[in-house]
Amino acid sequence: xxxxxxxxxxxxxxxxxxxxxxxxxxxxxxxxxxxxxxxxxxxxxxxxxxxxxxxxxxxxxxxxxxxxxxxxxxxxxxxxxxxxxxxxxxxxxxxxxxxxxxxxxxxxxxxxxxxxxxxxxxxxxxxxxxxxxxxxxxxxxxxxxxxxxxxxxxxxxxxxxxxxxxxxxxxxxxxxxxxxxxxxxxxxxxxxxxxxxxxxxxxxxxxxxxxxxxxxxxxxxxxxxxxxxxxxxxxxxxxxxxxxxxxxxxxxxxxxxxxxxxxxxxxxxxxxxxxxxxxxxxxxxxxxxxxxxxxxxxxxxxxxxxxxxxxxxxxxxxxxxxxxxxxxxxxxxxxxxxxxxxxxxxxxxxxxxxxxxxxxxxxxxxxxxxxxxxxxxxxxxxxxxxxxxxxxxxxxxxxxxxxxxxxxxxxxxx
Ligand SMILES: Cc1cc2nc3c(=O)[nH]c(=O)nc-3n(C[C@H](O)[C@H](O)[C@H](O)COP(=O)(O)OP(=O)(O)OC[C@H]3O[C@@H](n4cnc5c(N)ncnc54)[C@H](O)[C@@H]3O)c2cc1C
Numbered sequence: 001x002x003x004x005x006x007x008x009x010x011x012x013x014x015x016x017x018x019x020x021x022x023x024x025x026x027x028x029x030x031x032x033x034x035x036x037x038x039x040x041x042x043x044x045x046x047x048x049x050x051x052x053x054x055x056x057x058x059x060x061x062x063x064x065x066x067x068x069x070x071x072x073x074x075x076x077x078x079x080x081x082x083x084x085x086x087x088x089x090x091x092x093x094x095x096x097x098x099x100x101x102x103x104x105x106x107x108x109x110x111x112x113x114x115x116x117x118x119x120x121x122x123x124x125x126x127x128x129x130x131x132x133x134x135x136x137x138x139x140x141x142x143x144x145x146x147x148x149x150x151x152x153x154x155x156x157x158x159x160x161x162x163x164x165x166x167x168x169x170x171x172x173x174x175x176x177x178x179x180x181x182x183x184x185x186x187x188x189x190x191x192x193x194x195x196x197x198x199x200x201x202x203x204x205x206x207x208x209x210x211x212x213x214x215x216x217x218x219x220x221x222x223x224x225x226x227x228x229x230x231x232x233x234x235x236x237x238x239x240x241x242x243x244x245x246x247x248x249x250x251x252x253x254x255x256x257x258x259x260x261x262x263x264x265x266x267x268x269x270x271x272x273x274x275x276x277x278x279x280x281x282x283x284x285x286x287x288x289x290x291x292x293x294x295x296x297x298x299x300x301x302x303x304x305x306x307x308x309x310x311x312x313x314x315x316x317x318x319x320x321x322x323x324x325x326x327x328x329x330x331x332x333x334x335x336x337x338x339x340x341x342x343x344x345x346x347x348x349x350x351x352x353x354x355x356x357x358x359x360x361x362x363x364x365x366x367x368x369x370x371x372x373x374x375x376x377x378x379x380x381x382x383x384x385x386x387x388x389x390x391x392x393x394x395x396x397x398x399x400x401x402x403x404x405x406x407x408x409x410x411x412x413x414x
Contacts, residue, residue: 009092009095010092010095012086012088012092013088013092013095013096016074016077016086016088016096017095017096017099019072019073019074020074020096020099020100020103020109020112020113021103023068023069023072023074023109023112024103024104024107024109024112027065027068027072028065028104028107028108028109028112031061031064031065031108032061032107032108032109034061035057035058035061035108038057040055040057040058041055041058042058042106042107042108043058043061043062043106043107043108043110043111044105044106044107044379044382045106045228045377045382046058046059046229046230048228048230049230051221051222052221052222052224052230053185053186053222053230053231053233054185054186054229054230054231055230059186061108062108062111063111063141063144065108065109065111065112066111066112066114066118066141066144067140067141067142068112068141069111069112069113069141070139070140070141070142071140071141073086074112074113075112075113075114075118075139075140075141076114076118076119076138076139077092077093077096077113078093078096078114078121078264079114079119079120079121079124079139080121080124083119083124083131083135083136083139084135084136084139084140085119085139089326089330090267090326090327090329090330090334091323091326091327091330093267093268093271093326094270094271094274094322094323094326095271096113096271097113097268097270097271097272097275098270098271098272098274098275098278098319099271099275100112100113100271100275101271101272101274101275101276101279102274102275102276102278102279103275105276105279105379106379106382106383114138114139114141115268116146116147116182116183116265117144117145117146117182117183117186117187118138118141118144118145119135119138119139119145120145120147120191120260120261120264121260121261121263121264121334121335122147122191122207122248122257122258122260122261122264122335123135123138123145123191123209123248125248125249125253125257125337126209126246126248126249127245127246127247129245130209130245130246130248134188134189134209138189143188143189144183144186144187144188145183145187145188145189145190145191146181146182146183146184146187146189146190146191146235147181147182147190147191147258147261148178148181148184148190148191148192148193148210148235149161149178149193149258149261149262150178150179150180150181151163151176151177151178151179152177152179152234155180156395156396156399158193158205158255158258159201159202159204159205159255161176161193161194161195161205162176162195163175163176163177163178163192163193163194163195163237164176164194164195164196164198165194165195165196165206165208165242166196167196168241170243170244171241171242171243171244172196172208172241172242172243172244172247173239173240173241173242174192174194174208174210174216174237174239174240174241174242175237175238175239175240176192176194176236176237177220177234177235177236177237178192178234178235178236178237179220179223179234180223180232180393181232181233181234181235182231182232182393183231184219184220184222184231184232184233184234184235185219185222185230185231185233186231187212188211188212189209189210189211189212190209190210190212190217190235191207191208191209191248191257191261192207192208192209192210192235192237193205193206193207193254193255193257193258194206194207194208194254196251196252196254197251197252200252202255202256203252203255204252204254204255205252205254205255205258206247206248206249206250206251206252206253206254207247207248207249207253207254207257207258208242208246208247208248209242209246209247209248210237210240210242210246211246214240214241214242215240215241216237216238216239216240216241217235217236217237217240218235218236218237218238219233219234219235219236220233220234220235220236221233221234225389226385226388226389227385227386227389228385249337253337256337256338256339257337259339260335260337262394262395263334263335263339263343263344263347264334264335265393265394266347266348266350266351266394266395266400267322267326267329267334267347267350267351269322269350269351269354269355269358269390269394270318270319270321270322270323270325270326270350270354271322272354273315273318273319273322273354273355273357273358273361273390274315274318274319274322274354276358276383276386277311277314277315277318277319277357277358277361278315279379280311280361280362280365280379280380280383281308281311281312281315281361281365283365283379283380284307284308284311284364284365284368284369285299285308287368287369287372288304288308288368291370298368304368307364307367307368308364308368310360310364311360311361311364311365314357314358314360314361315357315361317353317357318353318354318357318358321349321350321353321354322350322353322354325346325347325349325350326350328342328346329343329346329347332346334347341407341410342407342411344403344406344407345403345404345406345407345408346407347403348395348399348400348401348403348404348407349400349404351394351395351400352397352400352401352404355387355390355391355397356391356397358387358390359387359388359390359391361387362380362383362384362386362387363384363387365380365383365384366380366381366384
């Protein structure tokens with residue numbers, strides 16, 4: 001049941017999770033305690049500054065965890081070994097992510113594993129110079145990144161974006177505006193996707209590394225979402241001069257690189273939903289055996305037992321989908337450019353099944369806790385909002401179904 005995550009993991013996953021557990025106790029607990037004393041919120045429920053951004057003290061606590069995790073070699077197991085990462089397969093990463101989300105819950109420990117603001121598969125295609133300047137410090141947690149693809153007028157329809165870059169000698173001049181960017185307020189370097197050859201379809205875009213110190217780079221307003229984490233905002237680029245060494249991959253690779261980043265986020269849903277799902281199930285089991293109604297624990301009521309069983313069934317099927325699909329993807333190359341034609345369907349199956357199962361899990365977790373599940377700031381209430389959010393970023397639920405149907409129809413073309 002909920003202890004099932006220990007099964008069939010590799011020796012290096014077992015080593016990683018043991019070291020991660022000690023790291024939570026030896027390092028993160030102290031930083032978390034210090035943060036609690038500041039009364040500026042927690043990692044899961046951060047206070048915000050006057051501009052609506054994550055409170056700087058909460059941000060700094062997360063950064064300290066990231067740096068220490070980098071020092072301990074825990075921060076970037078998902079990156080390739082040849083760039084300094086752990087070189088873990090996607091199946092191994094499912095186990096790592098599931099463990100981290102189950103053990104850390106909504107705590108500061110989540111920051112110890114690189115997420116949206118960390119090194120990703122797309123940036124591995126950068127130049128040797130950019131590797132030294134950006135990728136290596138990202139892997140050690142010394143700096144953070146953002147991925148800027150979405151615009152105020154364009155989300156799903158990526159090829160309709162208007163941010164553009166024009167060659168000027170050896171450099172590129174970048175102009176445009178991006179919106180809904182995670183870590184817009186704090187990123188040291190931004191992976192910007194822009195049009196370089198209008199009308200060239202999937203070859204029309206390129207990816208550039210924009211340093212936050214470059215003239216013409218400006219952070220815009222916070223876009224407050226139901227996540228209430230003060231991490232999502234706008235970015236503006238006005239005649240930003242980007243040197244050739246900050247082009248990621250080749251000119252024209254932008255769409256494929258953006259999809260690598262997005263697919264990485266989609267695949268991370270498996271471990272995240274399984275880990276958080278199990279954390280919520282543990283909490284629901286505890287609560288149902290403690291809370292009484294009519295003189296007996298509510299766990300004695302079949303109505304409540306069915307909610308618990310539904311949570312288990314959702315977690316089990318979503319987790320199984322993730323492990324099976326990610327094993328297939330390990331064989332195909334989950335982030336290969338070009339991507340194997342069978343990969344998009346598998347990646348979208350992981351995302352849509354996990355996102356939707358997790359939404360039902362959080363809903364049942366709230367229901368079992370009654371009014372306490374609705375209490376602002378409770379883990380059930382927060383994860384209910386997180387689960388609702390998950391069905392939109394990194395490709396909406398509808399877009400995942402498009403990819404699944406495309407894959408099916410290609411395989412079964414008459
Ligand atoms: C908290 C948060 C963090 C985010 N972080 C980032 C980030 O770091 N970087 C980044 O670049 N972006 C980020 N985004 C943006 C996110 O990726 C987009 O919101 C998402 O891709 C959907 O785009 P949209 O909001 O413009 O919706 P739209 O694309 O306008 O879609 C609106 C509706 O129409 C449907 N729809 C649109 N086109 C199709 C289609 N072809 N087929 C079927 N249905 C369709 C959608 O499914 C949806 O229901 C973030 C968003 C949020 C909320």
